[in-house]
């Protein structure tokens with residue numbers, strides 16, 4: 001974690017914000033209005049567990065209501081605190097603006113180590129937390145819509161949705177009170193993988209940016225690139241798996257709570273994940289070198305470093321020793337403001353969190369829209385699309401017959417062509433499109449303005465401009 005003399009997470013976010021606004025022309029007062037967190041609600045509640053009452057502390061922070069509902073995940077971790085949820089809520093505001101998800105920023109957290117409780121106990125705690133928030137409209141389809149974050153997943157989101165709906169039986173849009181739910185509880189295809197998938201799409205778009213690649217001193221494609229990932233949870237696992245399986249990248253290092261593993265030949269991501277589930281950590285994973293202090297692997301030679309666990313892991317204590325020319329912030333806030341400056345001076349390119357991990361909120365947006373429209377994406381068009389596709393296939397079949405040996409339809413064409421109509425494909429293409437457009441908007445600012453050195457400042461400028469435009473349009 002950050003050495004004590006570094007600013008807190010929230011201060012770090014504010015410093016990065018200030019760096020961007022210094023290059024903008026905002027009316028006096030507006031910059032402060034955008035930067036500050038509107039409100040943070042603290043809840044303390046008791047749950048009777050194992051024969052005695054245990055008190056839990058949780059937070060829900062609302063950073064900006066320039067658009068409503070506000071949106072942001074709920075984190076379960078012992079280290080959750082007000083500063084952290086406020087920093088994360090601020091990042092949600094900028095993230096939503098950057099990818100044009102029509103939400104303000106929010107975040108929640110519960111101080112708990114979920115590994116210390118069984119499933120039934122976690123359900124009791126989650127339902128009580130949800131009750132405390134929902135009765136104050138801090139969980140609500142049109143006011144405040146949580147999602148998963150560290151330590152939570154679709155299981156917790158299903159409990160939260162159910163709790164809200166029990167409390168609001170006449171709210172026909174009740175399911176839209178939270179996203180990241182399982183499919184059979186109103187979720188959407190592709191949400192679980194969305195943040196990791198977004199990291200993959202972000203990297204693909206970066207690799208299409210010739211000038212960006214030049215700035216990073218990189219050439220070629222993702223194929224064969226050496227990648228180190230910290231945190232093989234929801235985000236890190238999916239990002240690593242897709243990069244290895246679909247882009248040919250080599251995952252040479254994985255860092256977890258109990259240390260790190262390294263193999264120059266590349267690690268089997270799925271195998272490591274299964275090992276962690278079975279053994280509780282990476283220790284003992286075969287055919288790899290194990291290091292007790294996983295953080296040293298952050299400093300190992302690689303092409304792409306993906307911090308996907310905690311904030312503040314790249315700080316003034318290790319920034320000078322980071323060798324990766326490219327860092328993609330899958331986690332929120334993994335690089336402190338001080339480390340950001342050190343790395344910038346070294347020429348390291350950072351794809352910033354507010355863009356890199358925006359895949360989650362993008363697909364959450366799709367899920368929210370799906371819940372409000374009460375119909376699965378593609379359901380009404382599917383038959384019609386299939387009929388149109390069949391016309392094309394029939395026509396190509398005639399051509400195939402006519403041309404004989406000179407040409408033939410590729411064997412998987414029909415399958416691939418028909419596959420384009422389902423919900424998962426629609427979600428993926430919507431996510432890909434979003435990640436491309438958002439990258440291009442920061443890229444243009446980064447490359448076109450001589451006074452902007454880095455992608456993070458460009459990202460802040462693009463999103464602050466959007467939030468400012470929204471305040472200007474509606475008044476404060």
Ligand SMILES: NC(=O)c1ccc[n+]([C@@H]2O[C@H](COP(=O)([O-])OP(=O)(O)OC[C@H]3O[C@@H](n4cnc5c(N)ncnc54)[C@H](O)[C@@H]3O)[C@@H](O)[C@H]2O)c1
Nearest residue numbers: 149150151195231232233234235256257309331332357360
């Ligand atoms: N889940 C999402 O959709 C989402 C969306 C946007 C951003 N994020 C961000 O991504 C990051 C990870 O979230 P997640 O949902 O994947 O959480 P997760 O709980 O699924 O996974 C976190 C992983 O990090 C590991 N970890 C914890 N402490 C560690 C340490 N000290 N060193 C190494 N590994 C450690 C955990 O063991 C776990 O495998 C967070 O910063 C979160 O805010 C998540």
